[in-house]
Amino acid sequence: MAEIHKTQSFPAPLERCREGLTRIWPYLDMKPRSSNPSAGIAEVNWTPGSGSVFVFRLAIKTGPDGQTEVTLRHDLSWTQALSRPLVNSEKMGQMLAEKASLQMEKVFSTLEEFLADETKFPKGVAPASLDMDHLAWLAGSAVSVGLRFLAAQFQTALFPSLQGADGKAQFLRALGMVGVLIGAAAAGLVKRRKPSKGSAFFEGVIVAIINIWMSLLFYKSFFTMSAIDWVLYGLVGITAASVASLRLPARKSN
Secondary structure: OOOEEEEEEEOOOHHHHHHHHHHHHHHHOEEEEEEEOOOOEEEEEEEEEOOEEEEEEEEEEEOOOOOEEEEEEEOHHHOOHHHOOOOOOHHHHHHHHHHHHHHHHHHHHHHHHHHHOHHHOOOOOOOOOOOOOHHHHHHHHHHHHHHHHHHHHOHHHHOOOOOHHHHHHHHHHHHHHHHHHHHHHHHHHHHOOOHHHOOOHHHHHHHHHHHHHHHHHHOOOOOOOOHHHHHHHHHHHHHHHHHHOOOOOOOOOO
């Protein structure tokens, strides 16, 4: 995949454009990696998902017409091997190039929005967007399902008093709730690494649904899920995931 680049001019002072780029990075899931303001260059990481990282190199200068020229360049070879998307065909390379090109255009259009009305981009962390984080819900679901299978295998050893049909039903019903609670909390903690994606609402719902499916598929011969169970699974999943994903502001030291 060859290097791609795009340049656009903006009718605003260089310092104004530089401030705008700094303000819009969080809104685009982009994070400055290094910068040299005096030279007008910077390197920014974009993490579109699935663990991959795209590196963009930025150059900003005043053009001959007095406008500010912003140039973005991207080459997949700039990304470290462990974070580099796998390119196993020409079609895949073209798709990744188009993805990077669209992100460059998004940077330019978002900078135009900032220059027109900077109040849309308040300083600080970008507002929650409630985007789904696949790594978070996969991790949370694996934790909850693994916990339930493991605990069910050792029911007799863990709770010898809960024997018989009624005892097993009570144990499996409680185990489902605990599985949702711990799994959803795990999903929230994973999503916490990217606060711009918002709270783990969707991830909590997915963990709850997977546990409902597990109960219906594997444990329906021991207990029947009621409407109350469905509601509780959902509420516990959403609450646990959302609370665990919160990133409270750091306390100011005196």
